Amino acid sequence: MNVTIIGLGLIGGSLGLALRATDADIHVIGWDRTSQTIDAALDRGAIDAGFVVLADAVARADVVVVATPVLAMREVLTAIAPDLKPGAIVTDVASTKADVTHWARELLPAPELFIGGHPMAGSERSGITHARADLFRHAVYCLTPASDTPPHVLATLERLVHLIGARPLQIDPLLHDSSVAAVSHLPFMLSAALVQHTAADERWETMRRLAATGYRDVTRLASGDPVMHRDICLTNAAALRQELKEFAGLLDKLADHLDDPSFLDEFFLTTKQQRDAWLREREER
Amino acid sequence: MNVTIIGLGLIGGSLGLALRATDADIHVIGWDRTSQTIDAALDRGAIDAGFVVLADAVARADVVVVATPVLAMREVLTAIAPDLKPGAIVTDVASTKADVTHWARELLPAPELFIGGHPMAGSERSGITHARADLFRHAVYCLTPASDTPPHVLATLERLVHLIGARPLQIDPLLHDSSVAAVSHLPFMLSAALVQHTAADERWETMRRLAATGYRDVTRLASGDPVMHRDICLTNAAALRQELKEFAGLLDKLADHLDDPSFLDEFFLTTKQQRDAWLREREER
Numbered sequence: 001m002n003v004t005i006i007g008l009g010l011i012g013g014s015l016g017l018a019l020r021a022t023d024a025d026i027h028v029i030g031w032d033r034t035s036q037t038i039d040a041a042l043d044r045g046a047i048d049a050g051f052v053v054l055a056d057a058v059a060r061a062d063v064v065v066v067a068t069p070v071l072a073m074r075e076v077l078t079a080i081a082p083d084l085k086p087g088a089i090v091t092d093v094a095s096t097k098a099d100v101t102h103w104a105r106e107l108l109p110a111p112e113l114f115i116g117g118h119p120m121a122g123s124e125r126s127g128i129t130h131a132r133a134d135l136f137r138h139a140v141y142c143l144t145p146a147s148d149t150p151p152h153v154l155a156t157l158e159r160l161v162h163l164i165g166a167r168p169l170q171i172d173p174l175l176h177d178s179s180v181a182a183v184s185h186l187p188f189m190l191s192a193a194l195v196q197h198t199a200a201d202e203r204w205e206t207m208r209r210l211a212a213t214g215y216r217d218v219t220r221l222a223s224g225d226p227v228m229h230r231d232i233c234l235t236n237a238a239a240l241r242q243e244l245k246e247f248a249g250l251l252d253k254l255a256d257h258l259d260d261p262s263f264l265d266e267f268f269l270t271t272k273q274q275r276d277a278w279l280r281e282r283e284e285r
Numbered sequence: 286m287n288v289t290i291i292g293l294g295l296i297g298g299s300l301g302l303a304l305r306a307t308d309a310d311i312h313v314i315g316w317d318r319t320s321q322t323i324d325a326a327l328d329r330g331a332i333d334a335g336f337v338v339l340a341d342a343v344a345r346a347d348v349v350v351v352a353t354p355v356l357a358m359r360e361v362l363t364a365i366a367p368d369l370k371p372g373a374i375v376t377d378v379a380s381t382k383a384d385v386t387h388w389a390r391e392l393l394p395a396p397e398l399f400i401g402g403h404p405m406a407g408s409e410r411s412g413i414t415h416a417r418a419d420l421f422r423h424a425v426y427c428l429t430p431a432s433d434t435p436p437h438v439l440a441t442l443e444r445l446v447h448l449i450g451a452r453p454l455q456i457d458p459l460l461h462d463s464s465v466a467a468v469s470h471l472p473f474m475l476s477a478a479l480v481q482h483t484a485a486d487e488r489w490e491t492m493r494r495l496a497a498t499g500y501r502d503v504t505r506l507a508s509g510d511p512v513m514h515r516d517i518c519l520t521n522a523a524a525l526r527q528e529l530k531e532f533a534g535l536l537d538k539l540a541d542h543l544d545d546p547s548f549l550d551e552f553f554l555t556t557k558q559q560r561d562a563w564l565r566e567r568e569e570r
Binding site: 120121122123139140142169171175176178179180182183184186187188189190191192193194195196197198199201203206207208209210211212213214215216217218219220221222223224226227229230233234237240241243244245246247248249250251252254255256258259261264265267268269270271272274275276278279281282 | 405406407408424425427454456460461463464465467468469471472473474475476477478479480481482483484486488491492493494495496497498499500501502503504505506507508509511512514515518519522525526528529530531532533534535536537539540541543544546549550552553554555556557559560561563564566567
């Protein structure tokens with residue numbers, strides 16, 4: 001099977017490494033804008049062959065995985081549409097699913113052969129140099145089949161997901177986007193906002209010396225790829241706006257209870273129990 | 286030198302382990318409420334001797350370190366005051382410094398022999414079982430000497446701070462409290478609030494499966510000790526309230542710019558640069 005990965009960053013590169021690490025008979029073809037990235041991907045062993053011309057990269061592909069930033073995907077789908085082999089399956093790895101699903105149905109010659117995808121894995125470090133074969137191990141991998149998706153298309157992608165060590169989860173694109181707005185996009189907004197809030201403070205010269213592991217971990221996502229974060233905001237603005245507004249309201253409410261021991265007891269005990277339960281469930285996967 | 290540690294939790298236990306791991310001639314005495322905790326501390330090698338009666342624990346102490354939750358400290362200071370050896374130095378490890386400094390000056394027989402302390406280190410795991418000798422390695426350790434602090438008192442505590450691998454930083458109690466409100470207390474409020482916000486959502490059954498490493502890290506502090514968090518809120522309410530209100534305002538503002546590519550570019554690029562610079566500085570320590 002020929003799998004073409006378009007965009008050899010952290011996710012695309014890791015996908016190539018993971019697929020090539022399996023026993024399956026898979027030939028991994030990569031595309032990126034520059035020959036430097038192609039060379040780096042070849043050096044890392046993330047691809048078997050690489051191209052800087054999209055038509056060359058997708059011509060023989062049985063499966064095409066678009067792994068560019070979200071907003072570049074519309075252009076990529078437009079560009080590859082005429083060069084896809086008949087029957088070629090197309091998927092993507094974007095953090096938001098509604099827009100890209102819409103574009104795929106609009107632009108691809110066989111829209112039913114597209115299923116959106118989103119591996120729930122990543123790192124604040126971007127680029128092929130940080131790609132890892134085990135990035136997807138035990139991760140949930142969202143797939144968004146439609147009512148007209150042929151069973152063999154879903155089966156093929158689920159097989160690839162299992163091959164890289166992840167667990168496929170079928171989900172509606174809109175439910176996906178509104179859910180990740182809360183558990184993925186709101187967290188990176190909080191990380192970046194906490195950095196802005198503290199670094200703009202007149203006491204920052206003191207604060208930066210006092211900031212320790214708590215600050216480090218809560219702000220970790222602020223070190224992520226700015227283009228990825230921007231594109232997520234732009235393609236999930238309504239859902240994320242609602243989360244931000246509601247969360248700001250919650251903080252305002254909490255601010256009014258900081259002198260209330262029984263409120264605080266309940267709040268910190270309950271949230272600890274909920275977080276510990278979630279973590280336990282996650283570690284038992 | 287006899288050092289008595291009052292409260293053998295994560296911080297008190299780690300302090301004992303760290304002091305006993307040095308070549309210095311230090312005898313570590315521990316106090317806790319139950320003989321089970323004393324036995325656990327002895328088993329871990331965190332103390333040389335332990336007592337469940339405060340008077341016994343402090344009678345021979347040259348330095349007393351109060352390592353209970355903040356709100357228990359007033360009672361501890363009241364209880365030990367009559368039993369302190371003349372010249373005994375007293376310090377604490379609380380996350381807030383204004384209240385405890387005030388109590389110490391009010392309650393101790395020789396207030397000038399008290400200096401507040403706060404090691405900028407911790408973990409979401411609490412208790413003697415998670416104590417580690419290297420918890421304070423490379424950490425900033427705040428000390429809050431007053432204008433009447435005798436030089437030998439500050440020198441003694443700075444020596445102990447160096448011995449456990451930390452770096453002393455002299456700071457005013459009020460500047461300390463307002464600074465950690467932003468870089469330490471606001472982060473744990475965000476962690477706990479994010480857990481509450483998501484776990485209360487009707488889509489939580491979906492969200493909990495999609496939540497990944499970003500959610501895990503941003504919510505890590507929610508797994509911390511509820512009593513510690515409560516006491517911090519109660520003893521730093523005004524400063525933390527201001528941080529929460531300002532931060533809620535920032536989130537509201539960000540919510541209004543999610544459709545603005547150039548705003549988002551600037552926001553994510555700047556916060557990434559600021560966070561990366563802070564992290565680099567921290568790693569170069």
